[in-house]
Amino acid sequence: MHLYLHIPFCKQACHYCDFHFSTSLAQKPALVEALRREIEQQQDYLGTRQLETIYFGGGTPSLLTEAELASLFETIHRHFTVAPEAEITLEANPDDLTPAHLRQLRPYVNRLSIGIQSFHEPHLRFMNRAHSALEAQQCVRLAQEAGFHNLTIDLIYGVPAADHAIWERDLETALLLDVPHISSYSLTIEPDTALGRWQKKGRFQGTDDEFAAEEFEMLIRTLGANGYEQYEISNFARPGHEARHNSSYWKRRPYLGIGPSAHSYNGHSRQYNVANNALYIKAINRGELPCTVEMLTPADQVNEYLLTGLRTKWGCQVSELESLSGGTFVREQQAILAEQQRRGWLTRTGDQLLLTPAGKFFADRVAAELFMES
Incomplete structure (x- = not known):
């Protein structure tokens, strides 16, 4: 890890x-x-x-x-x-x-x-x-x-x-x-x-x-x-x-973040340390973890995967998006996927979704349009 x-x-x-x-x-x-x-x-x-x-x-x-x-x-x-x-x-x-x-x-x-x-x-x-x-x-x-x-x-x-x-x-x-x-x-x-x-x-x-x-x-x-x-x-x-x-x-591997403002991810939740040095030190010295924990919904997991995965040469696996969403991603986002392919921003080859060279200029927009609602 x-x-x-x-x-x-x-x-x-x-x-x-x-x-x-x-x-x-x-x-x-x-x-x-x-x-x-x-x-x-x-x-x-x-x-x-x-x-x-x-x-x-x-x-x-x-x-x-x-x-x-x-x-x-x-x-x-x-x-x-x-x-x-x-x-x-x-x-x-x-x-x-x-x-x-x-x-x-x-x-x-x-x-x-x-x-x-x-x-x-x-x-x-x-x-x-x-x-x-x-x-x-x-x-x-x-x-x-x-x-x-x-x-x-x-x-x-x-x-x-x-x-x-x-x-x-x-x-x-x-x-x-x-x-x-x-x-x-x-x-x-x-x-x-x-x-x-x-x-x-x-x-x-x-x-x-x-x-x-x-x-x-x-x-x-x-x-x-x-x-x-x-x-x-x-x-x-x-x-x-x-x-x-x-x-x-970018590949959604678990990681531990240490220090004020650091983030951690364990596969099903994220936690965020307080972004204040004095408060962080005081809490740690009391034996407390000064963090906020956020449990990730299936939609959260899908959206984070889209936001990070589409930015890479590895793209996103449709099978993984289906697994994270409980089998609803393609059905719900089919029209948007088709429109982004028509624009020339996204390609789908087998199980892989990839940004085109033109799509790299609109990476965050492509991901946001594909986001699922919680």
Whole structure:
């Protein structure tokens, strides 16, 4: 099974980010101790203690000290059995990846996810990233020299610009770094972010959908021509380098989420930890799990499978949709399935539903139209 740990600390707030985090590190030691206690409390959640992947997300997990990382792994290994070939990923910011820090990470982590976002200095300043364009390139080379060859970088497209030249140069730079995996997302303006507040006040205007779609098309075309497979809408990998941990989410595998705001899934329910560091620490120290549990209805299971599965190269199995729905999915959604095939957004081959290349631009809409009512 799969383990996720949320490290909710950042040096500064990126203007687009609406994940749970704090820019004050004062609670970091207490929170790491609470993570260790929650691991112990939740060790039987998955029904097995065999781990295939471990993922440190955030926030900025590269802010953990070597001692903090060692203490978390000591707890993990005490309560779980980690497969010898387990994928162990840590999200990192470029400015944290010094040669000394990379040497400290190497015994614990075999995959780095580096939040580069852009190689263009003005775009980094616009997003309020803590690193420079030079650090964005240097950190990848330093990681490779330190022995990290299973690397992924994050890039953001759809950033306001006069044309697509900056995005084109970002892709060219990414290819020169020769990383085996790239995740790329359109800049999304969330209400409770700096960009969202600026937009509400009329101080900022994002790009239109057409501009972002053109850059998405450039992304697919450029990476495809250079040996990357788009195995999920936003994720591109060279053969054998798909993210095993993230793929487990898209394939509806059970996972345990540890930390404030972390989610867990055991096949029939989801639970959501409180998104507040102080409340999380207090509850864990009292021996309580500060989470909300949601039992999933058949419709919930179908809808989640559609939302995640259709985004991948594996698509959705009609037989699985029928099983989850109690045999009603095809009968109830037959007209919509036919309409989406007529539009050229969806194909059905035997038991498999897949988005077409055109359908990838409307993935969430395709899934939403097929949702079943609870």
